[in-house]
Amino acid sequence: MRNTVKVAVIYYSATGHVADIAREIAETAEKAGAEVRLRKVQELAPQSAIESNPVWAAHAAATAEIPMADVEDVVWADAVVMGSPTRFGNISAQLKQFLDTLGGAWRKGELADKVYSGFTSTGSPHGGNESTLLALMHSFHHFGGIVVAPGFTHPDKFVDGNPYGTAHHDNGGTTPVGDLTRKAARVQAERVVTLARAVAAVSSGSQ
Numbered sequence: 001m002r003n004t005v006k007v008a009v010i011y012y013s014a015t016g017h018v019a020d021i022a023r024e025i026a027e028t029a030e031k032a033g034a035e036v037r038l039r040k041v042q043e044l045a046p047q048s049a050i051e052s053n054p055v056w057a058a059h060a061a062a063t064a065e066i067p068m069a070d071v072e073d074v075v076w077a078d079a080v081v082m083g084s085p086t087r088f089g090n091i092s093a094q095l096k097q098f099l100d101t102l103g104g105a106w107r108k109g110e111l112a113d114k115v116y117s118g119f120t121s122t123g124s125p126h127g128g129n130e131s132t133l134l135a136l137m138h139s140f141h142h143f144g145g146i147v148v149a150p151g152f153t154h155p156d157k158f159v160d161g162n163p164y165g166t167a168h169h170d171n172g173g174t175t176p177v178g179d180l181t182r183k184a185a186r187v188q189a190e191r192v193v194t195l196a197r198a199v200a201a202v203s204s205g206s207q
Helices: 017-031 047-051 054-062 071-076 093-100 103-107 129-143 155-160 179-205
Strands: 005-011 034-040 079-085 115-122 166-169
Touching: 005 017, 005 071, 005 093, 005 179, 017 034, 017 079, 017 115, 017 166, 017 179, 034 071, 047 054, 071 103, 079 093, 079 129, 079 179, 115 129, 115 179, 129 166, 155 179, 166 179
Parallel strands: 005 034, 005 079, 079 115, 115 166
Antiparallel strands: none
C-alpha cells in the first residue's frame, strides 16, 4: 500500500491570475505530502495577439520555463486539478484543446478512477465562474473520474462562497489573486490530496 500521492495541476492562463491559483494549489499539495507536476497547456493565440497586450506578453515570458502538459501527466496522476479562465461561461479554447487530446487515454480506461477538481478566474464576481467549473466537470464525469469539489467543508469556503472550486474575480484584470482566493485554493488542494490518498490506498490494497 503506497503513501505517495501524485497530483497534476494543469492550467491555462493568459494574464496570470489562473497561474497564481495553480501555483498555490501545487505548493499546498506538496506541503501535504504529494508529488506534484505543475503544467500549462499550449497557447493557441497568435503571437501578434499576445504582444498586443503587455500583461499577456509579460506573463508568457515569465512562465516560459513551466513545462507543457502532456497526456502522460494525466495518466501518471492520482489526482488532476485543472484551471482555466472563463470564456463566455465556459473553459478556454486552450484547455479544451488539451482535453480533446485525451481521447486515446480515455478509450484505454486510463483516465478513470482518479480524483479531479477545477479552478477558474473571471473578470467580474458573477462572470461565469460557477458555470465554467461545472462545464469542466462534464469532462471529468466522462472520464469516469471522482469529482472532488471543496464544498462548504471549511470556514474559509463559507467566506469564499463557491462550493464548486476555487474562483477568483479580477475586476477586469485590476485585482491580483489575494488571501481570499489563496485560502480557498489551499482548502481545495488539501481536500484533493486527502481524498486522492484514500482512493490510492484502496486501489493498491485491492491489487
